[in-house]
Amino acid sequence: MDNITIKNLNKRYKDKLVFNDFSTKVLKGKKNFLIGVSGSGKTTLIRILLGLEDYQGDINIETGSKFSVVFQEDRLLENLSIYDNLDLVNPGKYDRETIKDELFSIGLENLIDKKVRELSGGMKRRVSILRALLVDSDIYVLDEPFKELDADSYRLCVEYFKQKMNGKTVIMTSHNKDEVLELSENNIIISKLEYER
Template sequence: MLEVQQLAVNYRGVCGLDSVSFQVSPGQLVGIIGPNGAGKSTLLKALLGLVPASGGVVHYCTCPLHQQLERVAYIPQRSQIDWDYPITVWNVVMMARTRQSGWFRTPGRAAKEIVKAALERVEIPNLCDRRIGELSGGQQQRVFLARALAQQADLFLFDEPFTGVDKKTEAIMLEVFEELRSQGKILLLSTHEWGQSLNQLDRLLLLNQCLIADGSPQQVMTPENLRQAYGAPLGNPLHQDLETSFFC
């Protein structure tokens, strides 16, 4: 189980997260939603120690998560990746196996088979010799999904995975998420996506610095919760648009 207790982040006196607490059991797919600047990406980074927490603890299987990062696969937002870096698709995915094989050792047969299987699962084995900067947005996202699969992690963190991808890539990603969930993995993903796709998630965390609501999509996406998160009073056109995009 992933246990987050009173997690807080401050940037030079500005609150990024305020005492956020939740638990996630194996086999759950949890979405993190909220307005821009709500702390969604900050939450994922704070879980991993990529931004310093000013308070709180993060445990996985009763031990501090930062002591077992080899069990975590993290896919950042596409805007945070240097797509001009001269590296091939194959080598990006193979990076997931370096912890096991070592940085200066030639990958063995087992590692190559794992990478090959991951590329095949996301339907891009034909792109293994291409540089990542030559790919479309959807193809690039599939490369990093393949890398996460090749890592064979237990906890998967995805930051805005659906941004800038095509419908086929989105469908592949949702299929993979379901497979990982059925294997007892824990998946956390931040998203701006609304509509019926949210119903495919087990839970939602509605965030705006603090945790406003935690529960099933139907429990979380209520008019009052949306008003608290997005600051739009009841009857405001913005609020109506948010409701319509989910409930219609």
């Protein structure tokens, strides 16, 4: 997969101009962070790249690229177990012991058969992250993936992310300056809230 190039992107919602001739590059094999204040268009850009929003301009993404996504909402199947949610996106790829090992990395190994509806918000978030990172994809898109995590869960998930996403193409948003400074390999400025490297 090549770099993703965005040229002269324009996007408007009725009276609100979100992007006006915006151009940038998403680097292949790097953790690319979208930087900007709330409402600056980070999530809109993600939705455009995923093909969920119309736009004007040129976006060059290699045809057939596979995306794996952590949305701001968890989007898990509440009536299924953690294991079944993970198996659904990787049918038959991982056995139970492998899934348990992966769950151990994020502190949920004893809950493999628990229904998602019985989990706390933070637990659901961790399952959502794990589900996305276990999929073999070309591009990983994470929209504020670590929000709502307590300090211990946050650290577990960040370390898991670093291990799994080394050398992968990642597009990610965050409002956490320390997170950006620790993880980002390429900052894409959407608005002027710049984090100095």
